[in-house]
Amino acid sequence: xxxxxxxxxxxxxxxxxxxxxxxxxxxxxxxxxxxxxxxxxxxxxxxxxxxxxxxxxxxxxxxxxxxxxxxxxxxxxxxxxxxxxxxxxxxxxxxxxxxxxxxxxxxxxxxxxxxxxxxxxxxxxxxxxxxxxxxxxxxxxxxxxxxxxxxxxxxxxxxxxxxxxxxxxxxxxxxxxxxxxxxxxxxxxxxxxxxxxxxxxxxxxxxxxxxxxxxxxxxxx
Numbered sequence: 001x002x003x004x005x006x007x008x009x010x011x012x013x014x015x016x017x018x019x020x021x022x023x024x025x026x027x028x029x030x031x032x033x034x035x036x037x038x039x040x041x042x043x044x045x046x047x048x049x050x051x052x053x054x055x056x057x058x059x060x061x062x063x064x065x066x067x068x069x070x071x072x073x074x075x076x077x078x079x080x081x082x083x084x085x086x087x088x089x090x091x092x093x094x095x096x097x098x099x100x101x102x103x104x105x106x107x108x109x110x111x112x113x114x115x116x117x118x119x120x121x122x123x124x125x126x127x128x129x130x131x132x133x134x135x136x137x138x139x140x141x142x143x144x145x146x147x148x149x150x151x152x153x154x155x156x157x158x159x160x161x162x163x164x165x166x167x168x169x170x171x172x173x174x175x176x177x178x179x180x181x182x183x184x185x186x187x188x189x190x191x192x193x194x195x196x197x198x199x200x201x202x203x204x205x206x207x208x209x210x211x212x213x214x215x216x217x218x219x220x221x
Contacts, residue, residue: 034085034093039065040197041107041119041186043151044088049079051219052088053151053188055195059085068190070219076175077191091151097131097144100124107178107186107215108133109148115139119185119197121215122147134182153178153215165211170194170204176219179212186215 013021035042040057049069056066064082071077091106100106101124108122108131115137122131122142129144164170164179173179173189180186187194187207194202 034088034090036085038109038118041150041188042090043107044090045094046083046087046089049081049083052083054088055080055188055190068188070176078175080190091149095149097124097147097149098129100149102127105153107150107153109150110136110142110146111148112139112142112146119150121153121180121186163211163213165208167205167208170207173214174218176216177214178216179207179214181210181212187212 037058039054039059042054044052044054044067046052046067046069049067052067052069054065055068059065060082062082063085065085065088066080066082067088068078068080071079097108103124105121105123107119109118110116110120110122110131110133117133117136120133120136122133124130125132131142131144131147133140133142164173170179171192175189175191177189178186179189179194185197187196187200187202189195192204194204194207196202
């Protein structure tokens, strides 16, 4: 017998009733565990700060994650506090790949047991649970079970450019923008600096060495 999904049961009866149901013989899956590594570039929700971006790859010695979110007092700046991991809710804790509607694009990790890649853009393209990405070791399609959701992507506004190449174009993008090349990792703009994999920091002039597609304009608002 297949165990019931923990999140669905908890949403109906509350987490405090899970143990009682298990004792009564109801088979319920384990609660999804929060990630502790590979955090850089992952989106989450915080009770007080709302949508936040994790900008540290690992937790610090106290078990806290470094996050970034828009500074409400300064539109072109972000705040970067440390928060307790348990205060963050990641997309896979509330949304499963199979729940994503056809046509939505997400930043995801993919792993089919043989090939794997982190931080790739994926499009849900049919009702059979298939996702399409750029080529990863010859593979471009993945099943729901092979996808870990990181963050939904908001397309650039129609009036905005789809790609950036020059230093001036990179400088014109507002804080919170995300760009990525056809075969490279995404970069987030944070207070005039672009943050990439392993906390790589690049200026607009350094970014101008390559054309990248705009995955999100600003903070998606």
